[in-house]
Amino acid sequence: MSERTIIPFGPQHPVLPEPIHLDLVVEDEKVIEAIPSIGFIHRGLERLVEKKDYVDYVYVAERICGICSFIHGLTYCMAIEELMKVQVPDRAQYLRLIWSELSRIHSHLLWLGLTADSFGFESMFMQSWRLREYILDIIEETTGGRVIFGSAKIGGVRRDIPLAKMDEIMKKMRVYRKDVAALCEQFMKDQTVKHRMRGVGLLSREDAISLGAVGPMLRGSGVAQDIRMTGYSGYDRIGFTPITETAGDCYARCMVRVREMDASFQMIERCVEQMTDGPIEVKVTGNPNGEFFMRSEQPRGEAIYYAKANGTKFLSRLRVRTPTFANIPPLLTALAGCQLADVPVIVLTIDPCISCAER
Amino acid sequence: MGMLSRSPWVIHYDGSSCNGCDIEVLAALMPRFDVERFGVVNTGNPKHADIFLLTGSINEQNKPVVLNIYNQMPEPKVVLAVGICATSGGIFRECYNVLGGADKVLPVDVYVPGCSVRPEAIIDAVVKGVGILEEKRAALRNNLKSAVSQA
Numbered sequence: 001m002s003e004r005t006i007i008p009f010g011p012q013h014p015v016l017p018e019p020i021h022l023d024l025v026v027e028d029e030k031v032i033e034a035i036p037s038i039g040f041i042h043r044g045l046e047r048l049v050e051k052k053d054y055v056d057y058v059y060v061a062e063r064i065c066g067i068c069s070f071i072h073g074l075t076y077c078m079a080i081e082e083l084m085k086v087q088v089p090d091r092a093q094y095l096r097l098i099w100s101e102l103s104r105i106h107s108h109l110l111w112l113g114l115t116a117d118s119f120g121f122e123s124m125f126m127q128s129w130r131l132r133e134y135i136l137d138i139i140e141e142t143t144g145g146r147v148i149f150g151s152a153k154i155g156g157v158r159r160d161i162p163l164a165k166m167d168e169i170m171k172k173m174r175v176y177r178k179d180v181a182a183l184c185e186q187f188m189k190d191q192t193v194k195h196r197m198r199g200v201g202l203l204s205r206e207d208a209i210s211l212g213a214v215g216p217m218l219r220g221s222g223v224a225q226d227i228r229m230t231g232y233s234g235y236d237r238i239g240f241t242p243i244t245e246t247a248g249d250c251y252a253r254c255m256v257r258v259r260e261m262d263a264s265f266q267m268i269e270r271c272v273e274q275m276t277d278g279p280i281e282v283k284v285t286g287n288p289n290g291e292f293f294m295r296s297e298q299p300r301g302e303a304i305y306y307a308k309a310n311g312t313k314f315l316s317r318l319r320v321r322t323p324t325f326a327n328i329p330p331l332l333t334a335l336a337g338c339q340l341a342d343v344p345v346i347v348l349t350i351d352p353c354i355s356c357a358e359r
Numbered sequence: 360m361g362m363l364s365r366s367p368w369v370i371h372y373d374g375s376s377c378n379g380c381d382i383e384v385l386a387a388l389m390p391r392f393d394v395e396r397f398g399v400v401n402t403g404n405p406k407h408a409d410i411f412l413l414t415g416s417i418n419e420q421n422k423p424v425v426l427n428i429y430n431q432m433p434e435p436k437v438v439l440a441v442g443i444c445a446t447s448g449g450i451f452r453e454c455y456n457v458l459g460g461a462d463k464v465l466p467v468d469v470y471v472p473g474c475s476v477r478p479e480a481i482i483d484a485v486v487k488g489v490g491i492l493e494e495k496r497a498a499l500r501n502n503l504k505s506a507v508s509q510a
């Protein structure tokens with residue numbers, strides 16, 4: 001038997017924009033086991049509910065993660081709205097949906113770039129981040145922020161998108177959709193990409209379910225589960241079907257995300273068609289009371305917000321479970337038995353967002 | 360070495376940021392902003408770096424990591440605190456696990472506000488950093504000269 005070595009991976013590592021530490025136990029080039037240690041970005045922001053009132057906390061919730069910022073803020077708002085029995089106007093729901101899907105597109109483009117970069121496909125990295133900038137432009141035009149939107153609020157949204165602007169955006173979006181599709185096709189058809197990803201980092205359907213994988217990691221293993229199926233925030237009205245692949249390897253997970261991007265473009269289009277004029281917010285008075293679980297689908301998977309209120313301005317407890325945290329056990333299973341050189345690729349196909357996971 | 364002075368190498372580490380500032384740092388490397396055309400290179404190796412770009416605030420767990428990176432960088436070196444989290448703790452300042460901004464453990468040369476910072480601000484900060492780097496290099500050289508003449 002050859003000797004075992006432990007190779008530290010992170011917390012500061014060129015392929016990782018964020019710190020996570022893995023101790024890789026290797027035998028020659030083969031990874032036997034991966035032992036994670038986390039906590040580098042833990043801030044403890046769930047306890048901030050004791051210091052910031054429930055209206056202000058939207059801003060903190062948005063800053064749990066800078067990539068799915070809008071959906072974090074939105075899920076928090078929805079939880080509080082359920083507690084306070086607030087009915088959000090239709091137009092606000094559609095606007096929320098549009099911004100959610102725009103975040104999904106920009107997040108997936110970001111992921112595509114980082115994944116390509118993890119095995120040295122630099123030009124793909126550049127190209128997908130170039131396209132991402134256009135999506136960010138639309139976000140900036142409509143919300144005022146590139147990363148943190150600040151447009152979700154309890155009872156609705158903060159800004160409206162005027163009709164003329166919407167047409168202009170849709171015209172641009174149609175072009176971007178073609179560009180993104182062309183880029184993805186290039187990536188997915190590439191022989192080298194297939195070679196690096198097919199059959200690598202396998203996660204079986206049974207494992208995915210028993211280890212509690214979420215998001216594209218779960219759907220890449222053939223399980224059709226997506227929280228958008230529950231129809232929150234208008235998803236029920238635009239007809240949503242989850243996207244699945246069955247192979248359970250890195251390639252399948254990429255395929256899920258690539259197809260999701262196209263679906264997001266479609267959903268935005270349908271949304272704009274269905275939208276009617278109307279108010280974008282309702283006035284919210286009083287304080288929340290009771291407890292509620294709210295779930296939403298982020299680019300990386302399912303996020304759960306648990307809020308417990310006691311009738312005062314300050315919530316008594318908030319608990320967030322984010323998708324990356326749920327995806328760490330499946331990741332460790334997928335890593336066991338892989339080649340050392342494949343570690344970055346496999347880590348990136350779960351689309352890790354460490355600041356979500358540690359909050 | 361004069362020709363290299365305008366081409367600083369940067370190392371980026373994410374303290375405990377929300378990711379917003381990190382992706383803006385990466386966005387500054389992308390075709391739209393493309394700092395590489397000025398010769399700014401993002402390196403993963405602290406031993407090659409002139410400028411330390413820190414996003415996010417400091418906590419007990421990442422303090423040794425930040426110090427470790429800083430200590431491995433060769434002199435002269437410049438520290439940029441990018442984002443309001445790194446300058447003061449920002450919105451997370453009252454969290455129990457946040458010690459505060461980057462200046463709790465490192466001598467910060469340039470503070471870059473914004474939540475999240477815009478890529479333009481990051482580029483501006485790097486340019487400022489280059490100026491400071493130059494001053495530090497000159498000071499280092501003078502020290503060396505006077506040490507030699509005394510000997």
Ligand code: SF4
Nearest residue numbers: 376379442444474475
């Ligand atoms: S300054 Fe704002 S965007 Fe940047 S890391 Fe802190 S919270 Fe996130």
